[in-house]
Amino acid sequence: MMEKILVLDFGHGLPDPGAVKYVKEYEWTMKIGKEVAKRLPIDIKVIYTRTTDKALDPNKSADLNARCSIANQSKADLFVSIHLNAGGGTGYETLVYSPNKAGNIIHAEIAEVLVKYGVKDRGIKIRPDIRVLKGTKAPALLLECLFVDSAADVEKLKDIGFFNDFCQAIANGIAKFLGVTSSKHIQIANKPKEEIEVAKQYEKDAPISPSFKDAQKWVKANGISDGTYPQRPVTREEVWTMLYRASKVNK
Numbered sequence: 001m002m003e004k005i006l007v008l009d010f011g012h013g014l015p016d017p018g019a020v021k022y023v024k025e026y027e028w029t030m031k032i033g034k035e036v037a038k039r040l041p042i043d044i045k046v047i048y049t050r051t052t053d054k055a056l057d058p059n060k061s062a063d064l065n066a067r068c069s070i071a072n073q074s075k076a077d078l079f080v081s082i083h084l085n086a087g088g089g090t091g092y093e094t095l096v097y098s099p100n101k102a103g104n105i106i107h108a109e110i111a112e113v114l115v116k117y118g119v120k121d122r123g124i125k126i127r128p129d130i131r132v133l134k135g136t137k138a139p140a141l142l143l144e145c146l147f148v149d150s151a152a153d154v155e156k157l158k159d160i161g162f163f164n165d166f167c168q169a170i171a172n173g174i175a176k177f178l179g180v181t182s183s184k185h186i187q188i189a190n191k192p193k194e195e196i197e198v199a200k201q202y203e204k205d206a207p208i209s210p211s212f213k214d215a216q217k218w219v220k221a222n223g224i225s226d227g228t229y230p231q232r233p234v235t236r237e238e239v240w241t242m243l244y245r246a247s248k249v250n251k
């Protein structure tokens with residue numbers, strides 16, 4: 001299979017933090033983008049526009065031009081820019097320069113997750129004024145991944161179940177548009193047997209030891225975690241979120 005090139009753009013970067021309220025946009029564009037990249041088939045080569053907290057240039061206009069140049073010089077098959085929205089609204093939307101197949105396919109994948117979690121689907125919007133959409137030769141999308149100034153939206157992003165499903169949907173949409181078949185087979189088939197066993201432990205509905213079943217029921221019932229991926233390691237952020245939620249139970 002021919003290798004496909006995706007340029008993945010984490011929006012903003014210091015000194016420009018993007019929108020800031022309950023979370024900082026530049027941090028979450030990277031967080032979401034990295035999780036999407038992790039979930040892509042290995043036949044998609046991912047090129048990042050930035051890999052640090054910093055923008056490509058402290059000058060906003062030069063920064064945006066540099067992002068377009070990376071996409072154009074790498075002969076990208078697809079350019080996806082990750083952003084978060086602000087301004088008093090709620091939900092998710094896909095921005096495009098003009099209606100395109102990539103937008104339709106990827107939005108449709110994400111829309112299913114929005115329905116599942118009751119997040120507003122704001123649709124696909126035509127925005128020919130946006131620099132990274134206008135200045136890139138490849139099909140280009142800008143994903144507005146919920147609102148940093150909506151407490152409900154940020155709660156959703158911090159929900160491990162939503163976050164994982166949402167990022168997986170973006171990855172699935174990208175793979176579908178690029179015509180690269182689903183990742184799991186390709187990635188797992190190339191790995192030694194022990195690694196496959198470890199990977200299996202991390203699956204969403206991996207078996208759980210009987211002594212932890214009550215705890216799993218309790219975290220689900222009290223909205224602390226959705227009870228999936230019982231064997232997967234947690235980040236500090238996830239621990240904090242779960243402790244915070246647990247502190248609110250029975251109050």
Ligand SMILES: [Zn+2]
Nearest residue numbers: 011018083084
């Ligand atoms: Zn933005």
